[in-house]
Amino acid sequence: MTFFLQFSLSFFSSAAFGIIANIPRRALLTSGFTGAIGWMIYFYLDQIFHSIASANFVAAFMIGCLSIFFSKKQKCQ
Numbered sequence: 001m002t003f004f005l006q007f008s009l010s011f012f013s014s015a016a017f018g019i020i021a022n023i024p025r026r027a028l029l030t031s032g033f034t035g036a037i038g039w040m041i042y043f044y045l046d047q048i049f050h051s052i053a054s055a056n057f058v059a060a061f062m063i064g065c066l067s068i069f070f071s072k073k074q075k076c077q
Contacts, residue, residue, distance in 0.1 A: 030070040
């Protein structure tokens, strides 16, 4: 239950920020997905390693990699 709640709330908050930031509508789904994946990585690494710095670094790196992948896939460069 916690996984689904964490994932859905982070997805909707990332997509809502995308609406506020006025990104193209075709990128809202992938930005929400990227934000949700980044939050889940951060949340679980923080639970496992008890280190905010390393969890933040790995999550930010994965968000960067996913955003580059999705921007090339959707041709939003």
